[in-house]
Amino acid sequence: MARKPVKEEKVKKGRRVNLEIVVNSKGESKSMFAEDAYPTVATIDDYRSPKERSIELSRKLQNNGFTVYHVGEFSISASCSEEKFETFFKTKISKVRIPQKAKVPSDYVMRAPGKSDPWTLPSVDGLDGLIERAYIQHDPIFFADERSLPPFWNDKFRLRVPVDVAQILRAASIHKRNITGQGVRVVMPDTGFYHHPYFVEQGYNFLSVTAPDSLDHTTDTYGHGTGECANLFATAPGINFIGIKMGSWKYNDASNATLAIKTATELRPDIITCSWGYSKDLPGTQMPNWLKPLYLAVLDAVSKGITVCVSAGNGHYGFPGSIPEVISVGGVYVDEKLKYSATKYTSGFESTWFPGRNVPDVSGLCGIPPTADYIILPVQAKAALEKSNGWGAFSGTSAASPMVAGVCALLKEADPHLTPDDIKNILRHTARDITTGTNAHGKKAVPGPDLATGFGLVDAERAIETIL
Numbered sequence: 001m002a003r004k005p006v007k008e009e010k011v012k013k014g015r016r017v018n019l020e021i022v023v024n025s026k027g028e029s030k031s032m033f034a035e036d037a038y039p040t041v042a043t044i045d046d047y048r049s050p051k052e053r054s055i056e057l058s059r060k061l062q063n064n065g066f067t068v069y070h071v072g073e074f075s076i077s078a079s080c081s082e083e084k085f086e087t088f089f090k091t092k093i094s095k096v097r098i099p100q101k102a103k104v105p106s107d108y109v110m111r112a113p114g115k116s117d118p119w120t121l122p123s124v125d126g127l128d129g130l131i132e133r134a135y136i137q138h139d140p141i142f143f144a145d146e147r148s149l150p151p152f153w154n155d156k157f158r159l160r161v162p163v164d165v166a167q168i169l170r171a172a173s174i175h176k177r178n179i180t181g182q183g184v185r186v187v188m189p190d191t192g193f194y195h196h197p198y199f200v201e202q203g204y205n206f207l208s209v210t211a212p213d214s215l216d217h218t219t220d221t222y223g224h225g226t227g228e229c230a231n232l233f234a235t236a237p238g239i240n241f242i243g244i245k246m247g248s249w250k251y252n253d254a255s256n257a258t259l260a261i262k263t264a265t266e267l268r269p270d271i272i273t274c275s276w277g278y279s280k281d282l283p284g285t286q287m288p289n290w291l292k293p294l295y296l297a298v299l300d301a302v303s304k305g306i307t308v309c310v311s312a313g314n315g316h317y318g319f320p321g322s323i324p325e326v327i328s329v330g331g332v333y334v335d336e337k338l339k340y341s342a343t344k345y346t347s348g349f350e351s352t353w354f355p356g357r358n359v360p361d362v363s364g365l366c367g368i369p370p371t372a373d374y375i376i377l378p379v380q381a382k383a384a385l386e387k388s389n390g391w392g393a394f395s396g397t398s399a400a401s402p403m404v405a406g407v408c409a410l411l412k413e414a415d416p417h418l419t420p421d422d423i424k425n426i427l428r429h430t431a432r433d434i435t436t437g438t439n440a441h442g443k444k445a446v447p448g449p450d451l452a453t454g455f456g457l458v459d460a461e462r463a464i465e466t467i468l
Helices: 003-014 051-063 082-089 124-129 163-168 197-202 224-235 257-266 289-303 397-414 420-430 460-465
Strands: 016-023 067-071 076-081 093-095 111-113 131-137 185-190 205-210 240-245 271-274 276-279 307-311 327-334 340-342 362-365 375-378 391-394
Touching (some): 016 082, 016 289, 051 067, 051 076, 076 082, 076 257, 111 131, 131 257, 131 289, 197 375, 224 240, 224 375, 224 391, 224 397, 240 257, 257 289, 271 397, 289 307, 307 420, 327 397, 327 420, 362 397, 397 420, 397 460
Parallel strands (some): 185 240, 205 240, 271 307, 327 362
Antiparallel strands (some): 067 076, 093 111, 327 340, 375 391
């Protein structure tokens, strides 16, 4: 028993935590933590921090040993060691209990100050007058749910990219009309983006960069981002693609999803797609304060005219997929006989945090339990998700969101003046209605919109026909 505290101390000293630190605006802007705060795209400007105070706070944080990655309009992205956080804010970090309904991976851990360990603002350098709140940012969950494969690939029915995905979502016919997403910039924050030979052979416009808290944009030792972006190219092969490498909770230090969204927004894309999220919008809960900087970052992107697609989750209560202003993407399974149905692998729920918000809006393609390996996708050799010779098999709404983002790019090329609301409404009202099957939350597909698949499976051909 005596060894355990020593082991824990070693973990604490070696691990860094990512932070979003919010400036005390002294009444110059509205606080995101106020009891009456309800940010929307229309009111987002009310929450922007005074620039001068943000710069002053950032400089003083650096002087006091913090690493500052980004000075945003709503919060400052920074990091420090757990030990530094505890000493500076006079608190204690411990493991957070995660509700069973959240459905997180078995090795997923959240660490933060508990309610019984309140923290105080430091008086050094006048920081107590500059900081309103500081919250540890936890790792997102990647909504892929991959499974190991046998050495031979002809053992079961699976989809291929780009041909199968493009045909089922009826994007192939649109490509023949020379609408491929040309001139449309799509950004995807994920685990990394390896330049696989597959992308070179297909002639895709492929650029990878890093978020400020990540390194080496040329590698993806996990494989999630590399694989999932192939689904995006399947529906929109002509896009200008930028992949942002963010940290993965599977490897090294924790990642900061808020910083990834800020970085994506600054690249001025037309579309952002996210194949990850947090299983937090559970019944009987409220949005935790540590997620509010991410919420405002997403709203800020939409306010700038960027269409944001987000995976709804694989049985999770997904956020930011539950934000009303994004396109929340669920899943539909299509078998070898072209039978369409909802799948028990994907989420569908009524948001607790946003009354009246039903998740998802529309669906892409997903697998079914129990193994759910469904779409063969390229990955870096020896990546964690490699199954054989630089390829893996993915499933879940991680795959669905990029597919739908690709259809959004087709619409944006056909009519550059479309707003995020326009695109969402077109996708909803042209989707293929799914009337059979049940999702992970027990919601049945019925005629018309439902919680199993939203408005149904996205149909690129019908969507384009509405504007041409």
